[in-house]
Amino acid sequence: MSNLTEIEPFSEGFVEAMGPELILFAGMLLLIIVPNLGQGTFRIPGTQVRLPWLLGGKRFEFTSDPRLPAWLATLTLGGAFFNVLYTFSQGLDRVAIVSESGKQLLLINGFSRIFELIFFGALALAAFSSMNRLRVNGVGSKISETELFNNRRQADFYILMVTCALGMSVVALAQDLFVLFIGLELASFSTYVLVAFLKESKVGVESGMKYFIVGSVASGVGLYGLSMLYLWAGSLQFDVLATAFATTSSTDMALPLIGIGFVLVGFGFKVSAAPFHFAAPDAYAGAISPVAGVLATASKAMGMIGLVRMLLIVAAPETGDGSAIWLVCLGVLAAVTMTWGNLAALGSDNPKRMLAYSSVAHAGYMLAALTAVGAWNWDAAVSGDAGAAAVAVMTAVIFHLLVLVAFKLGAFLVLSILESEGDVSRLSSLGGLAKREPLLAVSMFIFMISLAGVPPMAGFLSKLLVIMGIVRVAVGDMGAELADGGIYALGDMHWVWWLALLMVLNSAISMFYYLRVGVVMFFDEPEEGREGPLPSGWQVRAAIFACVLTTLIIGVAGDAVLRLCEMAAQSLNYDW
Amino acid sequence: MQDWISLPLVGFPLISSLLLLVFVSNVSESMRNKLSDPIRMACLVFSLILLGITTGMFFQYFGDVSWEGIGFNQYEYSHRYTWIESLGIHWTVGLDALSFPMVWLTTFLLPVTIVATWNEKNGATYFPIVLAMGGALIGVFVALDLFMFYVFWELTLIPMFFLILMWGGADRKYASQKFFIYTFTASVVMLLGLVTLYFFQDPGNPLDYAGSMTGRSFDIPTITQHALAENSNGNWYLGANIQKVLFAMLMLGFLVKLPAVPFHTWLPDAHVQAPTGGSMLLAGVMLKMGAYGMFRLPISLFPHALEYFQLALMIIGMVSLVWGAIVCLGQTNLKKMVAYSSVSHMGVILIGIATMQPMGWAAALFMMFAHGIISPMLFAVCGAFKHHYHSMEIGAMRGMAKHSPWIATSMMFAWMASLGLPLLAGFVAEVMMLIALWYFIEANGWSVFWMVGPAIVLAVTAAYYLWSMQRTIFEGGDETQPPASLHGEPVPDLASPEKLAMLILAAFTILFGVMPWIGLDMMHDWTKQIFEGLILPILGDFNGGI
Structure with missing residues (x-):
């Protein structure tokens, strides 16, 4: 592990350290300026002299192309993505951005950077593939392929995508409750607008309103919780809070626990954990598919960061012989979330709602993993292995969020192709896809079985890792003690093992609705009016095939990605 | 020794079929129909290459491998490559007397299936999927790594799902999903068992390939190896409680796959709706994955738990045997009857395992092999029936012997082989099972009434087979009654490729009935070794026959 470098904002080394964020910022400025470039002139007052100053007026041909903002956003987000990859290949320096008084504001390490990979990757794919798809009349409109929004509305859309990325990366880097909340709100407000972007369609506005109202209530509750933590500890810094939490006796815990409970509500909404998930299916169904894909991947990863920071850093599991104070609460939440999500998905005929509920179920799996981390010290005897076990679980969570981008977003992108020819609110709109475009149907099938966790897809590896992490924590050092003559029964394992069992049973339930998509695509006939070829557009297809290849390759040979995730998990907390 | 397994036997069929499928899904529909013939030929040639490789392995063409006398936990042609190192996952392949007959059987059935379903519609996608199915099945049998085993175990579901969904009967939508979900549910529980087993290993001991x-x-x-070292009389590997739990979790996955009553309900649906080729591979090899898995994992690792659950397994086996046979009596659908007869025969395997006798285990292994040749023939006959008569109903036609002698002859042969006629392969396994059961009852002082089940079943099996033949082949005398579904058209008989497939299957049924020692010797050696290494040490007072 390299040592921590502390730098103040705008001092030496700042530009290198904050490369991806600065790229995003520059891209944002370009997105504002470039589509507005035109033949605008400025008349010097009192004269007839007109100086060309290029802003406004009649747009140039290339700046009036409605695809231009999409290209700019894709290049910006892609540039940020590859910048992060580059810093990984160069051996990551740990850098903290500190305020003048020496307080840590942002921390750049493997953990925060790998989440930026998730954000930028998902958003870049979404931006790239919605290039030809932002229609005048939005969902369900039947219009020609070339008829896009004018470039100014396009620019709005892509600026929001970039601000969303910026907000998310601030959440990933934040070391301070205030910075965390700023980033969270920047990203949240961008997504509220993105969800409601199709203002012409009723469903778009409705879902946007729902998402906004529920989201702002959740944010408000979360903010209240943050302020309670501040009231209690007198600081917004994570490390100060963590120290205070560790030194407070459990009888004086009322205030911070209520605060953390409120914060859980705020982030639980973001990860769409039951019972805070009610807005999610509506939002996914009303938003255009790439945006829904972003909600299900990047936005969820952002919420997961918040949960990890709150539960594993601030309210860290006690280092003695006790487990985390929130253990039972989170375990119940995980069990309810995964079961509720899967059962609700069984009954939904709308593919986007189905994917939303499946996203709820996946949130449950990750909460189960976090529960296992909370149990890492449940018995003093296992502490030798426990640090590694906790790292293993966190690796699983990060790996899951990372590969989820490939197959969850990919599934939404397939829907986005269908969406641009008509409504996709019924499962039957996928009918006959195998006849209409076999490769697309095969891709969708691969995404579905990857979501269900069938080998050899990446989704299997990620689900296996989560199960392995949980079982490892549950078993602890019993293997070594068995060899020394110890005798154990099933009940001697920690109860989080039952979460693993619930998880595999839930996978089995989820098979029903994932398989149904495959059956509709390969068995049923196309709906009336959908017999012809699918809407064209190489960008979205390229993005889909990139997702398929990633799903397959990581599923078969995931070792390098796994090590990257392990490194990230180790860097979350140096005590491990 | 060169690696004859990874690329030639597993990678080659999977990769070639994947390339073919990607290729055909990118061409136009008319082109796809034109490509059907060359792709069928290519798949046939590929599968014959696979058969050549495994046959060459048997005749020790690729190196001096003695199939007889391979010890327990010793593997031939084994190779190990690092796969996902951070989790201790390796691509490990190898063959022993347990897996080699199954691999050979798979490669034998692939070309036979292709020939028997020569005129299947949408051939350009059908034959590559059959080939992929073969590759996945071989992968299950050669895998010597839990992760790899599970990956191939689940991978077999995908081609079979598509075979049923796209080429199956009227109710295929329901059947394919039921098949997938049933077996997937059981195997995820098995997966949790495998992961728990993984973490119960002692990390303190420096492990190989960790x-x-x-x-x-x-x-x-x-x-x-670890399990073998720690299992002894009085000492259970991982402790009694954990061993029992893990045994039950693993067995659940395998019992559903086998399938044993009460987990068998997916099988009749899947079989009745599956196309002929799918049924042949499903009954021929895929069911055996269950029995194979039992020997490879729970039995080899948890012999104490096997002894603990012996009675339960015996009861499940007996119930499967008797229930499957009795249900057969009531069937009017020919394919459903054959499907339930498979349940009954899988009961024989389970009883053989539950005897915990080397001969019983050898009987189980030989049953896996013999049923793997006979049941594809049963389903090929059913397929021909359906294909030519457009009906599956037993009562739909009379006097087949007169109007379609080839179908009638093949049917009669296959039915006889399945009910255990001496000198045919099935007989050997059934007799061995009965002897082993008798040994077991005598040695352990169980009631003789345990023999009643198999005795009834022998009679019932003969009854339903003979009865169904009587109603289709013979009844009607000179006045044949062609099936109504033909609408008065002339009654067809087998096409030449079908005849060829029937002849091949019949020939091998006779070969392994007359000379069972070709396969049986290595199986019996292996079961004797595993028995002496594994079971004898844990049974303090064993006094049965070997």
Whole structure:
């Protein structure tokens, strides 16, 4: 592990350290300026002299192309993505951005950077593939392929995508409750607008309103919780809070626990954990598919960061012989979330709602993993292995969020192709896809079985890792003690093992609705009016095939990605 | 020794079929129909190459391998490559007397299936999927790594799902999903068992092939070796309680696959709706994955738990045997009857396992093999029936012997082989099972009434087979009654490729009935070794026959 470098904002080394964020910022400025470039002139007052100053007026041909903002956003987000990859290949320096008084504001390490990979990757794919798809009349409109929004509305859309990325990366880097909340709100407000972007369609506005109202209530509750933590500890810094939490006796815990409970509500909404998930299916169904894909991947990863920071850093599991104070609460939440999500998905005929509920179920799996981390010290005897076990679980969570981008977003992108020819609110709109475009149907099938966790897809590896992490924590050092003559029964394992069992049973339930998509695509006939070829557009297809290849390759040979995730998990907390 | 398994036997069929499928899904529909013939030929040639390789292995063409006398937990042609190192996952392949007959059987059935379903519609996608199915099945049998085993175990579901969904009967939508979900549910429970087993290994002992992140290993030979060292009289590997739990979790996955009553309900649906080729591979090889898995994991690792659950397994086996046979009596659908007869025969395997006798295990292994040749023939006959008569109903036609002698002859032969006629392969396994059961009853002082089940079943089996033949082949005398579904058209008989497939299957049924020692010797040696190494040490007072 390299040592921590502390730098103040705008001092030496700042530009290198904050490369991806600065790229995003520059891209944002370009997105504002470039589509507005035109033949605008400025008349010097009192004269007839007109100086060309290029802003406004009649747009140039290339700046009036409605695809231009999409290209700019894709290049910006892609540039940020590859910048992060580059810093990984160069051996990551740990850098903290500190305020003048020496307080840590942002921390750049493997953990925060790998989440930026998730954000930028998902958003870049979404931006790239919605290039030809932002229609005048939005969902369900039947219009020609070339008829896009004018470039100014396009620019709005892509600026929001970039601000969303910026907000998310601030959440990933934040070391301070205030910075965390700023980033969270920047990203949240961008997504509220993105969800409601199709203002012409009723469903778009409705879902946007729902998402906004529920989201702002959740944010408000979360903010209240943050302020309670501040009231209690007198600081917004994570490390100060963590120290205070560790030194407070459990009888004086009322205030911070209520605060953390409120914060859980705020982030639980973001990860769409039951019972805070009610807005999610509506939002996914009303938003255009790439945006829904972003909600299900990047936005969820952002919420997961918040949960990890709150539960594993601030309210860290006690280092003695006790487990985390929130253990039972989170375990119940995980069990309810995964079961509720899967059962609700069984009954939904709308593919986007189905994917939303499946996203709820996946949130449950990750909460189960976090529960296992909370149990890492449940018995003093296992502490030798426990640090590694906790790292293993966190690796699983990060790996899951990372590969989820490939197959969850990919599934939404397939829907986005269908969406641009008509409504996709019924499962039957996928009918006959195998006849209409076999490769697309095969891709969708691969995404579905990857979501269900069938080998050899990446989704299997990620689900296996989560199960392995949980079982490892549950078993602890019993293997070594068995060899020394110890005798154990099933009940001697920690109860989080039952979460693993619930998880595999839930996978089995989820098979029903994932398989149904495959059956509709390969068995049923196309709906009336959908017999012809699918809407064209190489960008979205390229993005889909990139997702398929990633799903397959990581599923078969995931070792390098796994090590990257392990490194990230180790860097979350140096005590491990 | 060169690696004759990884690329030639597993990678080659999977990769070639994947390339073919990607290729045909990118051409136009008319082109796809034109390509059907060359692709069928290509798949036939590929599968014959596979058969050539495994046959060459048997005749020790690729190196001096003695199939007889391979010890327990010893593997031939074994190779190990690092796969996902951080978790201790390796691509480990190898063959022993347990897996080699199954691999050979798979490669034998592939060309036979292709020939028997020569005129299947949408051939350009059908034949590559059959080939992929073969590759996945071989992968299951050669895998010596828990992760790899599970990956191939689940991978077999995907081609079979598509075979049923796209080429199946009227109710295929329901059947394919039921098949997938049933077996998937059982295998995820098995997966949790495997992961729990993985973490119960002792990381303190330096393990071979352990993962850098976990300190444990997925390597089957390593785990088996540890289990063998720690299982002794009075000492249970992993302790009694854990061993029982893990045994039950693993067995659940395998019992559903086998399938044993009460987990068998997916099988009749899947079989009745599956196309002929799908049924042939499903009954021929895929069911055997269950029995194979039992021997490879729970039995090899948890012999104490096997003894503990012996009575339960015996009861499940008996119930499967009797229930499957009795249900057959009531069937009017020919394919459903054959499907339930498979349940009954899988009961024989389970009884053989539950006897915990080397001969019973050898009987189980030989049953896996013999049923793997006979049941494809049964389903090929059913397929021909359906294909030519457009009906599956037993009562739909009379006097087949007169109007379609080839179908009638093949049917009669296959039915006789399945009910255990001497000198045919099935007889050997059934007789061995009966002897082993008798040994077992005598040695352990169980009631003689345990013999009643098999005795009834022998009679019932003969009854339903003979009865169904009587109603289709013979009844009607000179006045044949062609099936109504033909609408008065002339009654067809087998096409030439079908005849060829029937002849091949019949020939091998006779070959392994007359000379069972070709396969049986290695199986019996292996079961004797595993018995002496594994079971004898844990049974303090064994007095049965070997």
